[in-house]
């Protein structure tokens with residue numbers, strides 16, 4: 408898969424999601440389904456969006472003991488999503504078990520990427536709550552390297568980190584980056600943002616874009632603008 412724009416469908420019902428997706432008549436954007444929509448509608452929402460011809464990033468961020476994650480991933484592998492994820496903090500054993508569970512009998516599997524440190528976790532919280540005292544940058548790079556060593560395909564990270572992750576883990580190790588805003592747009596609650604063009608320049612493989620598209624007056628035009636800036 409090449410560089411692409413993934414639209415975060417952060418909706419709480421199938422109805423709202425399809426009202427949004429129905430606006431796209433001649434393009435089928437790559438869609439991210441997160442916990443809110445998945446827990447509201449269950450696996451059927453994944454099947455329905457897939458049946459409409461969209462690629463899917465199922466963003467459920469699994470984190471549990473290796474055996475449980477392996478079994479959960481085996482169930483998810485039947486949904487035929489394109490990308491799914493877990494927390495690198497689950498350790499190498501969990502990531503390897505996840506890959507095993509995700510791999511279908513014919514050897515195929517969705518891409519598997521890792522969340523490193525959540526962007527909502529800052530240095531202070533990491534030190535006080537998690538007792539991790541290394542600088543955040545190094546922690547993120549270490550988690551990326553651990554994910555790569557476990558055999559994963561990439562990580563979720565800030566577009567600001569994508570270049571460094573590629574330097575450390577290679578250009579084929581995927582960087583999937585939220586925190587994208589148009590130059591003339593509102594950052595909202597995202598603190599460290601980048602435009603689609605800047606994310607392209609720094610080497611992000613996929614940008615995850617939510618509100619700049621879902622809350623736009625013309626979502627299809629906003630999506631096309633992202634694609635134009637990031638993919639062309």
Ligand code: C5P
Pocket residue numbers: 415417441525526527563585586587597615616617618619
């Ligand atoms: O609306 P917005 O463009 O901020 O949406 C970004 C999407 O990426 C949301 O679904 C958000 O949960 C997700 N995300 C993020 N930062 C992370 C990981 C995921 O914004 N570190």
